Amino acid sequence: MVLVERERQLAELAGLLEECLHGAGSVVVLRGPVAVGKTELLHTFAEEVASDRVRVLAAAGSPVERHLPFGLLSQLLHGADPAYAQRAEAVMSRGAREEGTVGPQVLEGVSRIFLDMSAEEPLLIEIDDVYHADIDSLQCLLFLARRLRRSRIMLLLSDQNRSGTPHPDFRTELSRHPYCTQIRLAPLTCDGVAALLAHDLDAHAAHSLASAAFAVTGGNPLLVRALAEDWEASTRSAGKEPPTGPVVGDRFTERVVSCLHRLEPDALDVARAVAVVGEAPRLELVARLSGVGAIETRALVDLLDESGLLHQGRYRHRAAQDAVLRDFGAPARIAWHRRAAALLHAEGGRSTSIAHQLIAAGQADEPWAPAVLRESAVSATASGQIDFALDCLELAHSLADDDQQRAVSRAVLAETEWRVDPARVVRHLSQLADATNRGLLRGRQPLAVLEYLLWHGRVDEAAATLDRIAATATGPEAVELGAVRACLELCYPAQRRRMGTRSVAPAPMEPRAGGTASLVATALAAVRGDVAVSSDHLWQGLHTDEPLTRISLGLLALARPERLSTVAPWCLPMLADAAGHDGPEWRGLFTATRADAALLRGDLPTAGRIASAALDETSRSSWGVLAGAPLACLLTTAVETGRYEDAAGYLSMPTPGALLETPFGLRYLRARGQYHLAVGRPYAALSDFRTCGRLLLEWEDDGPWQLSWRIDAAQALVRLDRRDEARVLLEEQLVGLPMDDERTLGRALRQLAATLEPHERPPLLNDAVEALQAAGDRVELAHALADLGGAYATTGDSRRARPTLRRAWRAAQECHAERLARSLRPGLAGTSAAQGASGRPRLRGDLAAELSAAERRVGGLAAQGHSNRQIAQRLCITVSTVEQHLTQVYRKLRVKNRTDLPVFLEAEENESGVDPLLADAFSNSAPYSP
Structure with a gap:
C-alpha cells in the first residue's frame, strides 16, 4: 500500500501500541472525510507494524449489515480461535432472544471473551467504517472500551468527520475516556499529490500533473490514484501522444461513485441534491431538495468539501457531477430534477434556472412549464446562448397540447435553429409548410417559412404556400408577400411562367410607408434595369434589420455578380451589418459576395481564399441552392491558377437537386464548362454552356444583362474550329448589350476576334482591351492582351508583339493567373532567351553577365x-x-x-x-x- 504524508500518524499509532504491550490498553479513533486514506492507514499499521507483535481481529462496517444483529462482532470473531468463537456465538445467541437493548449478561460475556484472549496475547481490534456498525455490536464495544484500560487491547476504529451519526451516543461515550485518542487525517497537500502520483507515473509527469490533479481532487488520495490510472490508460492508446494534463476518465468517475456509497444516507442525499442543482447551489434549495435540515445540510456540505468532492459547495469537476447524476438511475434523476424545477418556480426563481431543471428532466406536466421554457429561450437567444435556447424550445414544442401551440412552437424553434445552421431547419419544413397552409402561424412566421423553403430548394412547396397565403392576404401583408414573390422569381425564374408574369413590377419607393416589400422590389428592378434609383436613396431605405431584406440582398448579389458594381454600394454594407450579429448564413452570404467582387476585379488568390472561407462559415448542406455561387467562384479561381486537381475536387462535391433551377446553378455550370475547356474537353464544355442557354430560354430570362453563355459557347466552338457558329452567337450577344457593361463587351469582342483571320483581329482586340481596362477585370484583360500580342506576332509585327505579350504576362502574374502566365513565357523569351533548368528564361551565352x-x-x-x-x-x-x-x-x-x-x-x-x-x-x- 502507498501512504503519503501519514508518517506522523503511523508513529503515534506505534507509540500507543507500545504502551498496549505493557498493559495500557487504549481506544484510537481515526477521523477524516470520506476516502481520505483512513482505511489504508489502518491496514498499513495492522500489517506492517503490529502483525508480528499482536493478534489482529479485523472487521469493516457496511450499510448493508447495519441492521444485522451482532454483524460486526461476527466479523471480528472469524479471526479468533474456534473455542472463543463458539463461546461468543453462544453468548450472542442468548442476546438475540432478548428484546430491546442488549442485556448486561451478553455485554459482560462478550467483553470477557476479548479480555481472556488478550490475557494469552496482545490484541489489536481493528474496525473500519465504524459508523456503519449495527447497534448491538456498538453496545458491546462500548462496554469493552470501559474495561480495557489495564488490558493488552488496542481498539482501533475509523470514523468520519461528522457530528450527526446514526449513533451519536457511541461517539460521545468514547470521547469521555481519557485513554481515547483522536487522530485526524486531512486530504493531501499539493506536494503530497505529486508524491502519490510519482508512485505510479514517472517523476516528470507527476510533477507536471500535480497542480491540476490537486485542483480536480482536492487532495483526496483515492481520486488522485484514479487520475493516475486514467492517465496511464490514455498513454497506452496506440498512436497517441502522452496527454499534457490530467485525464478524467472511467476510473475517476468510478471512484467518485465509490466515495458516494461510503457516505451516510443524509450525506448521500445532500451530494445528490448538489449535483441536481448544479452550478453555484444555494444551501436552502439543497436542503429542501434533499429533505435534510438546513443546519445539517451545511455541515454535510462542509464534509463533502473536506473530502475533495466539492469546492465551496460545488463539484470540483463536471465529470464528478455527471457521475453522481448517473448513479441515481433515470427515474430517480428525472424525479429529482422535476422537484427542483417545482421548488424554484414556487419561490419565484429565474426562468433560466427552472428551464435547466426541466431540460435535465426531459419531461414535465406542470402547466407553467411551456411558458417558462419559451421565456428562457428568448433570454438565452438575446445573450447568445443559442444551444440552450434550442433545448428550451425543443422541450416546449414537445409539451404543446394542441395544433396551434405545436405549430407556433415549431416555428420559433426553426427560427432559432436557422441562426445556428440553416440545414437544421430541413427537418421542420414539411410540418411548417402544412401549418402555414392551415393558417396556424401568425405574424411574420409564414414569411420565414417561405424563406426556408426557397433557401433549401423546395420551390414547388414555396410557390404553393405563397399562393395560399396571398389568396387571403390584405393590406401591408399583401405588400410584404410581393417582396417574397420577387425573391421567388429571382431564385427560381421558371416560376414566372407559372405565375403568368414577366418580371416583378417595382413598388413605390417610399421607405417608411412601403417597408421591406417596397425596398426589395425596387432594388430588384434597379438591378435589372427596369428603373433608375440612386444608391443613396436605396441605402437609406434598406437600412433595416428585417431578415427578408438581408436575404434578398444576398440572393441579389450572388445571382447577378456581373452587376456588383450596381449592387455593392448598398448591398455589401447591409450584408456586413447582418454578418456582424447574426448567424452563419449571413456571414456566408457576405463572404461569398466579397469573393465574387474579388474575382470580378481579377484578384484570384483573394477570391479563392474568401470563397473557401464562405463555405467554411457553415456546412455545405446549410448553403442549400446558394452553394452554387461560392463553388463556382472556387472552380473559376482553380482553373485560372492552373490547379486542375483542386478544381476536380470541387466538382466532386455534392450539390442540391434543385440547383439547376436557379441562377446559382447556371454559374456552377459555366465554371464547370471553363474547367472542361482548360483540360481539353471542348464538347463537354459546349454542352454545359448550351445547357445554360436552354435553361435561360425556358425561364424567358435570356436578356443581354443575363449570364453571357453565348460568349462561353463561342469559345468552345472556336476550339472545335466551328467559327461561323461562334460568330452568330457572339453577334446575338452584342445586340442590345447595355452601354455600361464593359466587361461583357470586352469578352465578346475578344471571342469575336478569334473567329476572324489573324490580320483582322488587332482592331477588335484593341477595343476589347480598352473595354476590359474600363471594367477593371485584370484576368480577362490579361487574356485579351495575350490574344492581341499573339495576333501581332502571327502577322509578323514583332515591334508591337513583344511589349503587348510582356504586358499580358505582367497582368497574368499580378493576378496569379498561372495558367496564362505559363503559356506566355516561352513566347516572351523569343529568340533572345532560352529556358534554363529552373524554368526561368535566360539570355544566350554570357550577355546577362x-x-x-x-x-x-x-x-x-x-x-x-x-x-x-x-x-x-x-x-x-x-x-x-x-x-x-x-x-x-x-x-x-x-x-x-x-x-x-x-x-x-x-x-x-x-x-x-x-x-x-x-x-x-x-x-x-x-x-x-x-
Whole structure:
C-alpha cells in the first residue's frame, strides 16, 4: 500500500501500541472525510507494524449489515480461535432472544471473551467504517472500551468527520475516556499529490500533473490514484501522444461513485441534491431538495468539501457531477430534477434556472412549464446562448397540447435553429409548410417559412404556400408577400411562367410607408434595369434589420455578380451589418459576395481564399441552392491558377437537386464548362454552356444583362474550329448589350476576334482591351492582351508583339493567373532567351553577365514600361544617370530601344528580391473590404 504524508500518524499509532504491550490498553479513533486514506492507514499499521507483535481481529462496517444483529462482532470473531468463537456465538445467541437493548449478561460475556484472549496475547481490534456498525455490536464495544484500560487491547476504529451519526451516543461515550485518542487525517497537500502520483507515473509527469490533479481532487488520495490510472490508460492508446494534463476518465468517475456509497444516507442525499442543482447551489434549495435540515445540510456540505468532492459547495469537476447524476438511475434523476424545477418556480426563481431543471428532466406536466421554457429561450437567444435556447424550445414544442401551440412552437424553434445552421431547419419544413397552409402561424412566421423553403430548394412547396397565403392576404401583408414573390422569381425564374408574369413590377419607393416589400422590389428592378434609383436613396431605405431584406440582398448579389458594381454600394454594407450579429448564413452570404467582387476585379488568390472561407462559415448542406455561387467562384479561381486537381475536387462535391433551377446553378455550370475547356474537353464544355442557354430560354430570362453563355459557347466552338457558329452567337450577344457593361463587351469582342483571320483581329482586340481596362477585370484583360500580342506576332509585327505579350504576362502574374502566365513565357523569351533548368528564361551565352546590378535594375524598370523620369524617381538617381545606364544596357544586350528589351529582365528582378522598389509591380492588391 502507498501512504503519503501519514508518517506522523503511523508513529503515534506505534507509540500507543507500545504502551498496549505493557498493559495500557487504549481506544484510537481515526477521523477524516470520506476516502481520505483512513482505511489504508489502518491496514498499513495492522500489517506492517503490529502483525508480528499482536493478534489482529479485523472487521469493516457496511450499510448493508447495519441492521444485522451482532454483524460486526461476527466479523471480528472469524479471526479468533474456534473455542472463543463458539463461546461468543453462544453468548450472542442468548442476546438475540432478548428484546430491546442488549442485556448486561451478553455485554459482560462478550467483553470477557476479548479480555481472556488478550490475557494469552496482545490484541489489536481493528474496525473500519465504524459508523456503519449495527447497534448491538456498538453496545458491546462500548462496554469493552470501559474495561480495557489495564488490558493488552488496542481498539482501533475509523470514523468520519461528522457530528450527526446514526449513533451519536457511541461517539460521545468514547470521547469521555481519557485513554481515547483522536487522530485526524486531512486530504493531501499539493506536494503530497505529486508524491502519490510519482508512485505510479514517472517523476516528470507527476510533477507536471500535480497542480491540476490537486485542483480536480482536492487532495483526496483515492481520486488522485484514479487520475493516475486514467492517465496511464490514455498513454497506452496506440498512436497517441502522452496527454499534457490530467485525464478524467472511467476510473475517476468510478471512484467518485465509490466515495458516494461510503457516505451516510443524509450525506448521500445532500451530494445528490448538489449535483441536481448544479452550478453555484444555494444551501436552502439543497436542503429542501434533499429533505435534510438546513443546519445539517451545511455541515454535510462542509464534509463533502473536506473530502475533495466539492469546492465551496460545488463539484470540483463536471465529470464528478455527471457521475453522481448517473448513479441515481433515470427515474430517480428525472424525479429529482422535476422537484427542483417545482421548488424554484414556487419561490419565484429565474426562468433560466427552472428551464435547466426541466431540460435535465426531459419531461414535465406542470402547466407553467411551456411558458417558462419559451421565456428562457428568448433570454438565452438575446445573450447568445443559442444551444440552450434550442433545448428550451425543443422541450416546449414537445409539451404543446394542441395544433396551434405545436405549430407556433415549431416555428420559433426553426427560427432559432436557422441562426445556428440553416440545414437544421430541413427537418421542420414539411410540418411548417402544412401549418402555414392551415393558417396556424401568425405574424411574420409564414414569411420565414417561405424563406426556408426557397433557401433549401423546395420551390414547388414555396410557390404553393405563397399562393395560399396571398389568396387571403390584405393590406401591408399583401405588400410584404410581393417582396417574397420577387425573391421567388429571382431564385427560381421558371416560376414566372407559372405565375403568368414577366418580371416583378417595382413598388413605390417610399421607405417608411412601403417597408421591406417596397425596398426589395425596387432594388430588384434597379438591378435589372427596369428603373433608375440612386444608391443613396436605396441605402437609406434598406437600412433595416428585417431578415427578408438581408436575404434578398444576398440572393441579389450572388445571382447577378456581373452587376456588383450596381449592387455593392448598398448591398455589401447591409450584408456586413447582418454578418456582424447574426448567424452563419449571413456571414456566408457576405463572404461569398466579397469573393465574387474579388474575382470580378481579377484578384484570384483573394477570391479563392474568401470563397473557401464562405463555405467554411457553415456546412455545405446549410448553403442549400446558394452553394452554387461560392463553388463556382472556387472552380473559376482553380482553373485560372492552373490547379486542375483542386478544381476536380470541387466538382466532386455534392450539390442540391434543385440547383439547376436557379441562377446559382447556371454559374456552377459555366465554371464547370471553363474547367472542361482548360483540360481539353471542348464538347463537354459546349454542352454545359448550351445547357445554360436552354435553361435561360425556358425561364424567358435570356436578356443581354443575363449570364453571357453565348460568349462561353463561342469559345468552345472556336476550339472545335466551328467559327461561323461562334460568330452568330457572339453577334446575338452584342445586340442590345447595355452601354455600361464593359466587361461583357470586352469578352465578346475578344471571342469575336478569334473567329476572324489573324490580320483582322488587332482592331477588335484593341477595343476589347480598352473595354476590359474600363471594367477593371485584370484576368480577362490579361487574356485579351495575350490574344492581341499573339495576333501581332502571327502577322509578323514583332515591334508591337513583344511589349503587348510582356504586358499580358505582367497582368497574368499580378493576378496569379498561372495558367496564362505559363503559356506566355516561352513566347516572351523569343529568340533572345532560352529556358534554363529552373524554368526561368535566360539570355544566350554570357550577355546577362555583362550587366551590372545598377544596369539590371534600370533595364528591368524600362522593360516594364517606366519612363526615364519615373525610373530616376524610383531609384533616387538623376535622369542623366538613367540615360547612361540604358545606353550601356542597349549596347550589351544588342537591342536598339526599350521596346526590344527582353522580358526576362523584369522577371529576374522580381524573383531575385534584390530591389524591393520593383516588387510592387508584381504584388497583389490588398484583400477586399467593403
